[in-house]
Amino acid sequence: MGMTISEKIFARASGSKRVEPGDYVVGKIDLAMIHDLTGPLMLRVLKEVGYDKPWDLEKVVVILDHQVPANSTVTAELHKELRAYAKKHGLKNYHDVGRQGVCHQLLAEKYVKPGMLVVGADSHTCTLGALGAFATGIGSTEMASVFLTGELWFRVPETIKCELKGKLGKGVSAKDVILKIIGTLGVDGALYCAAEFAGEGVRTLSIDGRLTMCNMAIEMGGKTGIINPDKKTLDFTGVKEAPLRSDTDACYNKVLEVELDKLEPQVAEPHSVDNVKPVSEAGNVLADQVFIGSCTNGRLEDLEAAASIIRGRKVNEGTRLIVIPASQSIYLEAEKRGYLRTFIEAGGVVCNPNCGPCLGGHMGILADGETCISTSNRNFVGRMGSADAKVYLASPETAAATAIEGRLADPRKYMRS
């Protein structure tokens, strides 16, 4: 019996020839990341321990990304703490205001390679599985332990395989695929499991699209999303040697097939991520706000798709459009290509790279009774502000069409051939 890519990574990281789902292993960590909300809590733990030097200065990454630039004196203090910590230890991998991006995007651009075991003090760390790494979120106390020891215990997860068949039609993108999968499996459908996205369909997706898919594995309880590396992965990460991949006779505890050709744009209605239906069946949903951004959909391909729909049109008068690129390099490239100008000319707001309103931090918090169509990843009660607001999750294409019409809209009619 062969092994999945996840099992192979745990075998390598724990110095074993073979591991099985259910085994408890201690893995050596290749990369550990904290940010401005979970990092300070970790520092609090280290302070109590009385020792705070990372086990390996090269393997820790500190990123300010949730509320950037600081939106209050409280946030400013958190930033100051992390800045001082990075300075104290001379951390090279420290990303301050203007040199950062949403943590998972920055890790993808600069740090993660196939086969790595990555932990981040953020649940969406699973995003990085798109590059053939095993990447998962942990809490702050556990991260304190990782910072000191460089290792962590894991239960080797079972793997659910999502086999993508065919190719997506115009106006339909990776976000629609992952929403469809979560809608099918449910918010605990992959609890404690690795969700491996496979099949010829996944090969047709860009790295941006793959990151979007793996990003949302946590929304069905997954420990990571993961995709076997191919040429696109090696080109993106600059790796030459053959990476770890799942064996053809690896064991999966469930296989789900998804037909991409037939897929329509999808939406997750409030207040659960598995509350998914086709946009065409969602009825009349007025949008007070549209948010395009986040670690799910703030990448160049997302901004390109949204800009191509919005170009030459205006944002509906009843709707506020907020666009936030996921990193400085995306911000710059989107500026160069004219996407940002398109959003601004249409009557939208473009903010600097950070998490923005996704988790209700700042830059577009919702009032009582308001509705936001968002490209982010969670539509929980109170997620983007008021507990009486509603969040609908959709693709950048759907969000862009919605911004124009002022109500939830199917983007396929805007596709230019």
Place this chain on the structure above:
Amino acid sequence: MAQQKGKAWLFGDNIDTDVILPGKYLVLTDPKDLAKHALEGLVQGFSTKISKGDIIVAGKNFGCGSSREHAPLALKHAGVGAVVAKSFSRIFFRNAINIGLSVAISKDAREAIKEGESIAIDLEAGFIMKENGKRIAIEGYPEFLLEILKDGGLLQNLKKKFGKETRK
């Protein structure tokens, strides 16, 4: 830590971290401040309504969503003695143990226990005792996790390894 006694508070499935501790409070790091907002998304004034040691009894996928340790910290410091659920999101489960909040998985507890009922949990023995003396099974977990809980969390464990005394 291995034994807890308190009044049951019943909740449903998929209680997420945004209702346990809304994102706007993530800038707080003092557990006492976090505690004031525990479960604010579901029960206004939860922290003033519960008695120390009370036990949350919930459905499946408790704590789904964010990796925020602020969520179990808020519950613990609001006075919650333990959380029993049909299943937990994995990050919440790990976080709870690491900060010394008892968590127990039980397939039957949610249906078998009434709101406000006095119950007692024994993690080591692996059961919940109801008011009428009936026992409900809970899943056991590995010895090393029980040890962390008995220590009161991972911090003590780290202190043993990295504290001043050790490094001399």
